[in-house]
Amino acid sequence: MTKKTVTLTDANGKSAEFELLSGTHGPDCISISDLYKQTGYFTYDPGYGMTGSCKSSITFINGEEGILLHRGYPIDQLAEKSSYLEICYLLLNGELPSKAEFTEFSSTIKNHTMVHENIRDFINGFRYDAHPMAMLVGTVGALSSFYHDSLDINNPEHRVISAHRLIAKLPTIASYCYRHHRGLPFMYPDNDLSYVENFLQMMFAVPAQKYEQNPIAAKALEVMMILHADHEQNASTSTVRLAGSSGANPFASIAAGIASLWGPAHGGANEAVINMLDSIYNSGETIETTIARAKDKNDPFRLMGFGHRVYKNFDPRAQIIAKLCHELLDDLGGDQPMFKLALELEEATLKDEYFKERRLYPNVDFYSGIILRALDIPMNMFTVMFAMARTVGWISHWLEMNEDPEFRIGRPRQIYTGHAKRDYPS
């Protein structure tokens, strides 16, 4: 096959040729790793919206058409037919597991669900009113101090066992962050339960009483977890890769990803959506005034749960989750007025020129908060739930990066706009 290239010519007529790289799907990319050497220029791309930072075979997104594939499989098929643990296997290993492979994988994960007793003490050391995300970011980072036996990032077995530990322990740690906050005793994991049921048990059971699982709630949470499992090179995943690119251990790298997820423009959006809907509902503010505020450039308010860096069409996850909201709220009788309000808001934006022009559609987090609320998950745990589901995506990218022969430490450049060189006053 002939090599495809593009030629860049600057204002002085100096030209340089760059290779075009093609993936399985998606637009070609101009390979500029020798740009400076050839031309003496760097590129400027704030927010890296036009920059491919790596080659990856895990997830593909087509934002124009609203397509999301994990290892080639469309998200709607995975949400309908698969389980969260099977998705974990798929993301980590590249293929769906055989029955025997799945049995072995699920038993390995179950084997690692408990945490060291000192982790429980560690969580108990947080102030009673600490935000669960603050506890999560600290505790996941602290795991690095417990597993010296498997921190050699150059050892493939160490990398894999760390991945399994993270996936297995996240529900335990996430539930303990909540229990500490509420002053409830920590529940040990129960390995007879599924991954999702085990989390619900550790969240809501009390030692004095048998906990009854609700299969509808477990199914809804399972789908939520599948929809959040991975999403290509978003801010938190890129953070995990960047932190890990220096050779940092997987627990520290994932803690960095959790910190990045926390912000309201990323994983914190699900909490911000409910705050926004609550405030519209309780203040009696109309949908029209809310939309007007979102459009007003002098008001920092944005419609939370709308817009996406990549999707300029419906977020396919939002469509699945909206359907799930209908089913779940019918079954559990959850927060119907809030859901009704969300649907009205969505309908109004779809007719609004500002949102149409900018192609701002509801994203996954517009509806996920409504589901989490119907499952009785407290609002300050919403982003923790996202982190728990996304851990497999982060660690799959971390593993892929560590096996990539082209990987180097991440080091973007800048346009320096400070003072020109000057002398220290004598």
Ligand code: CMC
């Ligand atoms: N409400 C009102 N206006 C918006 C919104 C919004 N939610 N999102 C984007 N815009 C406008 C923005 O003001 C800009 O207008 P103009 O061209 O006139 O300056 C235009 O749309 C493009 O916005 P942008 O900020 O350049 O887009 P971005 O790709 O940098 O940001 C985003 C993407 C998701 C951060 C942004 O849409 C946003 O802040 N949304 C609300 C927060 C949210 O729901 N985040 C969850 C994202 S999905 C889950 C996840 O990844 O964690």
